[in-house]
Amino acid sequence: MSYLAELGVPPPNWINYIKASAFYLQNLCPEESLRGIDLLVESTIPPAGGASSSSALVVVSGIGVRAANGMKIDMDELAESSSRAEWLVGTRGGKMDHATMCFARENHALLISFHPFSVEPIPMPVERYRWVTFYAHPADKGSAVMSEYNERSAVSKFIIPALLRDVLSRSESLEIRWRSLLNAIASRDRASLDREWKTIEMVLSLLPQSITLREFLSRFEEMEGELRELYPALFQVKGMDSPLKVRDRAEHHLGEIRRVIAAAEILKEAHEAGSEGDIRGEIDRMTQIGRLLDETHRSLRDLYEVSTGRIEELIQLIRPCDGVLGAR
Numbered sequence: 150m151s152y153l154a155e156l157g158v159p160p161p162n163w164i165n166y167i168k169a170s171a172f173y174l175q176n177l178c179p180e181e182s183l184r185g186i187d188l189l190v191e192s193t194i195p196p197a198g199g200a201s202s203s204s205a206l207v208v209v210s211g212i213g214v215r216a217a218n219g220m221k222i223d224m225d226e227l228a229e230s231s232s233r234a235e236w237l238v239g240t241r242g243g244k245m246d247h248a249t250m251c252f253a254r255e256n257h258a259l260l261i262s263f264h265p266f267s268v269e270p271i272p273m274p275v276e277r278y279r280w281v282t283f284y285a286h287p288a289d290k291g292s293a294v295m296s297e298y299n300e301r302s303a304v305s306k307f308i309i310p311a312l313l314r315d316v317l318s319r320s321e322s323l324e325i326r327w328r329s330l331l332n333a334i335a336s337r338d339r340a341s342l343d344r345e346w347k348t349i350e351m352v353l354s355l356l357p358q359s360i361t362l363r364e365f366l367s368r369f370e371e372m373e374g375e376l377r378e379l380y381p382a383l384f385q386v387k388g389m390d391s392p393l394k395v396r397d398r399a400e401h402h403l404g405e406i407r408r409v410i411a412a413a414e415i416l417k418e419a420h421e422a423g424s425e426g427d428i429r430g431e432i433d434r435m436t437q438i439g440r441l442l443d444e445t446h447r448s449l450r451d452l453y454e455v456s457t458g459r460i461e462e463l464i465q466l467i468r469p470c471d472g473v474l475g476a477r
Contacts (some may be wrong), residue, residue, distance in 0.1 A: 150378050152176055158239035158382070161290055163196070165238050166206035171214055173234035186210075186217045199288040201246040203238075207231045208250045224251040225266070239295050241302045241379055260413045271413050272420040274431055283467070285459040296386040300393060301453070303380050308360065309399050311369050316355045327352060337410050349403050356399055359392035394454075401452035408441045415441075439474025446477035 152172075159165050167188065175183060188210065194202040208231045215222050228251045232244030248261050248268060257270040317324040326348045333341035362384065366373045377384060387393070415434050422430035446464065450456035468476050 153236060154378070154381070156237070159237070161238075163203070163206065166203045166235065167210040169234040169237035170207050170211040170231065172237060173230055174211070174214055177230065181218070183214070183218050186213050188213060195284055197287040197290070198284040200282065200284070201250075203290075204231070204235060204246040205250060207235050208247055227251055229266075238290075239292075239299075239382060241299050243302075258413070258416055260409070269413075271416050273416050274419050274423040274435060276423065277428075277431070278435060283463055285457065285463050292382070292386065296382055299380050299383050300387060301398065301455075303376065303383055304393055304395060304398050305402065307372060307376060308365055308393065308395060309356070309402070311365075311372065312356055312360075312395065313352070313399075315368070316352060323348075323352065334406055334410070337413065339410050339414055342407055342410060346407070353396055353400055353403070356396045358396050359394050361390050361392055362387070363389040365393075397452040397454075401448045404448050404452075405445060408445055412438060412441050436474055442475030442477045443468075446475075449477065 159168075171183075171185065190206070190209075192202065192205065194200050194205055196202045208227065211227055211231050211234065212222055215227075228244050228248040231247040231251075232242065235242060235247075243263070245261060248266075249259055252261075252268045252270075253259055254270045256275045257272055260269040260271050261267075317327055326345070330342070330345040330348050332338075333345055362376075366376075366389075415437050419431050419434035419438070422428075422434060446456075450461070464476050467473055
């Protein structure tokens with residue numbers, strides 16, 4: 150973090166994503182005399198299309214630099230290092246995209262858990278179904294969008310957890326129910342999670358709809374140093390008195406957890422049904438997956454506020470077409 154603070158955010162350029170891997174590895178191995186690489190990039194991922202082409206550059210250049218230096222390529226380490234390396238460009242994201250690139254398997258979805266980190270390939274029906282990606286417009290990597298991105302990150306990683314701990318500390322019975330809920334999530338117990346959903350709704354109702362950085366730090370002043378170090382642009386762009394949405398973001402996260410656990414189970418059932426020739430059962434389950442896609446799109450649009458007018462227009466054109474089961 151001190152290195153990033155000293156360096157500052159570089160002017161936007163695709164080469165920064167390759168530098169990110171090299172510089173991070175230098176910091177990781179300060180005693181090593183590392184050699185560089187000449188690199189030719191060929192990719193089927195559209196640049197600036199919103200399909201993580203930048204994260205792909207970080208991952209693949211990380212592999213290249215390690216290979217050139219005779220280092221062991223460990224996918225766990227590569228995913229973690231790549232996610233941290235990308236902070237060079239100013240974002241403060243996690244490692245979901247990087248982990249997907251490191252562990253993806255053809256014709257499978259990838260179920261990723263983070264605490265503790267684990268990945269599980271989920272087989273998908275492939276004979277009668279296609280996943281189609283549309284690119285509505287170039288992905289904006291400017292400072293305003295980066296500020297919004299980092300705001301979501303700060304709210305998710307710091308503000309929501311701190312407010313949750315505060316709410317639960319006031320009610321022992323609610324904290325016990327919340328722990329039961331976390332156990333259901335950890336074990337991916339869909340039935341228990343559904344039963345405990347009212348606990349989620351109750352806890353969410355106790356969170357503030359929004360909070361400013363000034364209000365938050367007046368209650369959790371011990372977190373100010375880390376927040377300022379991790380998210381300097383957030384303080385500069387948003388300032389201390391802009392309201393940061395809390396309850397909607399928490400509702401999106403918890404809703405996504407529920408949908409992901411359900412989707413993993415349903416995809417397994419759909420694959421099994423298709424393998425056994427039960428086409429009706431396969432169709433029924435893939436229709437459920439379509440409904441989950443529709444739900445997650447509404448949540449991303451209304452609660453997380455990451456959709457755009459062009460994307461909404463595209464969804465409205467695609468969704469009514471015959472054979473389309475869902476869209477996000």
